[in-house]
Amino acid sequence: MPLPEVIPYEGLALIGISRRDVTPPVGIYGRMWGASNHDKSEGTHKPLYITAMSIQADSADLPAILMTVDAASLGDLDGREALWLRREITRALEIDDSHLMLACSHTHASPWFARSRSHLPGGHLIEKYLQDLAISMVEVCKEATALRERAIITFKEGNCTLATNRDFPDPHDPTRYLTGFNPDVTAEETLLVGRVSRVLDGKVIGTIVNYACHPTSLGWENRLVSPDYVGAMREIVEREYGGAPCLFLQGASGDLAPAYQYVAETKVADSHGYQLGFAAMATLSSLNSAGHKLAFDRAVESGAPLAFWEPKPYAVPEEVVITADQVALPTKTWPSIGELDDQLSKTTDSFARERIFRKRSIAKMMTGGSTIDLRIYGWRVGKILFVGVQCEVYSIWQRKIRELFPDYAVIAITCVDYEAIGYVVPDHLHDRNLYTAWQPPFGKGVMQALLEGSAQQLRKTFS
Numbered sequence: 001m002p003l004p005e006v007i008p009y010e011g012l013a014l015i016g017i018s019r020r021d022v023t024p025p026v027g028i029y030g031r032m033w034g035a036s037n038h039d040k041s042e043g044t045h046k047p048l049y050i051t052a053m054s055i056q057a058d059s060a061d062l063p064a065i066l067m068t069v070d071a072a073s074l075g076d077l078d079g080r081e082a083l084w085l086r087r088e089i090t091r092a093l094e095i096d097d098s099h100l101m102l103a104c105s106h107t108h109a110s111p112w113f114a115r116s117r118s119h120l121p122g123g124h125l126i127e128k129y130l131q132d133l134a135i136s137m138v139e140v141c142k143e144a145t146a147l148r149e150r151a152i153i154t155f156k157e158g159n160c161t162l163a164t165n166r167d168f169p170d171p172h173d174p175t176r177y178l179t180g181f182n183p184d185v186t187a188e189e190t191l192l193v194g195r196v197s198r199v200l201d202g203k204v205i206g207t208i209v210n211y212a213c214h215p216t217s218l219g220w221e222n223r224l225v226s227p228d229y230v231g232a233m234r235e236i237v238e239r240e241y242g243g244a245p246c247l248f249l250q251g252a253s254g255d256l257a258p259a260y261q262y263v264a265e266t267k268v269a270d271s272h273g274y275q276l277g278f279a280a281m282a283t284l285s286s287l288n289s290a291g292h293k294l295a296f297d298r299a300v301e302s303g304a305p306l307a308f309w310e311p312k313p314y315a316v317p318e319e320v321v322i323t324a325d326q327v328a329l330p331t332k333t334w335p336s337i338g339e340l341d342d343q344l345s346k347t348t349d350s351f352a353r354e355r356i357f358r359k360r361s362i363a364k365m366m367t368g369g370s371t372i373d374l375r376i377y378g379w380r381v382g383k384i385l386f387v388g389v390q391c392e393v394y395s396i397w398q399r400k401i402r403e404l405f406p407d408y409a410v411i412a413i414t415c416v417d418y419e420a421i422g423y424v425v426p427d428h429l430h431d432r433n434l435y436t437a438w439q440p441p442f443g444k445g446v447m448q449a450l451l452e453g454s455a456q457q458l459r460k461t462f463s
Contacts, residue, residue: 005295005312008288009155009409011382012316014056015196016147017206019245020136022070023047024129024225028111029122032072033220034351040122041111045218045226045266048110049234050137051245053196053206054144055381057320063145064099064322064379065089066386067137068247070227071110073420074102075130077361079115082417085134092138093145098324101377101388102137104415106250107215109226109269116361150199152290152316155208155384155409158283159189162229162275163213163256167434176433181259188212188256188395190402191276192411193283194384196244197290204241209233209280210411212251212395217269219262226266229258232273237280249413252398254423254436291316317382321461324378327453328371329424332443337363362421362441372441376450377416378457384409385461387454388416391440393424397447401454410458424450 023044030041048070054063075081082102090100113130117123165185168178194208215228227234230248237246258272288294292311300306335343340360347353365372377388385408387401398412422440426447429437 003296005293007293007314007383009383010152010291010316011320011384012150012152012199012318013320013381014059014148015151015153015205016054016144016149017051017196017245018140018143018147019049019051020140021047022050022133022136024111024113025125027122028113028125028129029117029120030111030225031120032108032110032112034354035220038223039120041225042223043225045109045224045269046231048225048227050140051247052140052144053247054141054148055320056148057318059148061320062095062099063093064320065093065095065141065144066101066103066247067141068103068105068249070107070230071104072106072108072112073104073415073418075419076114076116077365077419077421080419081114081130082419085137086417088134089137089141093141098322098377101413101416103249103388103413104418105215105227105230105248106253106415106418107226107228107230109215109218109222109224109228111225149205151205152197152199153194153381153384154197154287154290155192155194155411156283156287157409158191158193158279160191160211160276160279161189162258162272163187163189163211163253164259165255166214166257167255167436177435179435180261181257188399190398191279191283192409193280194411195284195287195290199291202290204244206244207237207241207246207284208249208411209237209246209276210249210251210413211276212253212256212398212412213276214253214257216257216261217263217272218266219264221264224266226269228269229272229276232270233277233280236274236277237284240281249411250415251412252393252395252414254392254394254425256395319380319382321380323457323460324375325457326373327376327449328373329449330443330445331366331370331372331441334363334366334441335359358420365421366441374421375417376453376457378454378461380458380461383407384411385458386411386413387458388413389450389454390417391421391424393450394426394447396426397424397451397454400451401458404455405458
């Protein structure tokens with residue numbers, strides 16, 4: 001009979017990784033919070049980066065580019081900056097849309113580089129920043145592809161308790177919820193970490209951290225550009241691997257955030273990063289050498305009969321399959337552009353005007369039907385599945401999608417190509433006075449539609 005063995009979540013491909021510093025100039029428009037009393041950044045906590053990983057089964061194939069971006073969103077739905085950036089990159093690299101994922105870290109301490117903000121204080125710096133960002137994105141993609149080497153990606157599941165539930169019943173008003181720590185609900189703790197090892201000599205050329213937690217350590221009083229907790233996390237992991245870049249992929253964090261958040265002190269963001277960084281290192285440190293399974297070898301008679309297991313080489317799967325398609329997500333009743341323009345003309349309150357403007361941007365996407373089409377990405381590299389979606393999603397999505405593919409590491413990525421369209425929540429929350437339920441245009445059934453679309457996309461990688 002075959003002896004017991006544990007096969008790791010691995011895939012072998014041509015992989016290259018590259019990075020660029022895209023920290024914006026001091027003074028750029030950065031008012032991410034309505035509660036802020038300032039508009040422009042006044043300094044930098046830690047640098048912002050874009051990091052690209054190129055994946056190919058063969059050098060003759062089109063490269064698939066997974067790029068992480070230190071940003072809350074790529075512009076907004078009014079200017080469609082994410083769409084513009086994608087076109088610049090795919091045209092320069094001559095790749096299909098399915099071969100590019102721009103994954104925002106979702107830090108709320110990044111500049112809001114939307115052209116719709118150009119008239120505001122610090123907004124005069126937005127256009128040049130966008131143009132420079134597009135150039136850097138193209139350069140980093142080309143460099144990552146040029147640096148490709150045969151490498152093995154190895155993933156393993158761990159856990160981290162940084163994330164907590166953030167749907168908190170208002171103690172002073174039982175009719176509504178606040179967005180903040182709810183100690184009465186158990187939060188998703190799953191952490192997926194990956195290591196990219198060069199086949200030639202086993203050297204680690206990159207790492208990947210996939211975790212779901214809103215980067216909202218820093219709040220409305222913070223005046224510094226920052227990657228939030230992601231910055232300190234990267235420093236921890238990269239120090240252990242000789243500076244090899246760490247890609248952070250935001251998971252399904254619609255209902256997740258740190259318990260202590262919304263502060264001005266960057267040391268809080270750093271402490272959160274240390275927590276995630278050391279959790280990631282604990283899991284990375286438990287990995288066997290790339291290309292090795294853990295196999296039962298023999299029984300050893302001692303004071304007790306002992307089971308001796310050891311890592312042994314095996315044939316790492318080499319399939320690389322890249323897919324992406326549109327999925328129709330159901331919408332709720334939404335006011336027309338004309339109705340919202342009328343509301344804007346009659347409103348002077350700044351908070352109300354901002355909410356109306358965002359609703360108007362969403363209305364531009366509504367075609368009069370009952371759905372909005374968004375893209376879902378499904379990539380497979382050996383025994384690793386990457387699934388990417390264009391919205392913010394509650395954590396039940398990643399739990400359910402991982403349950404459907406128990407024999408694979410499922411890397412669940414949200415805020416891909418993100419233009420702040422909003423949240424996908426379970427049906428039981430749609431009728432509650434909850435920001436994540438009333439802010440987006442999606443109606444009941446959207447979570448089921450996203451789950452079904454995600455599962456269907458991943459199944460295509462096996463056909």
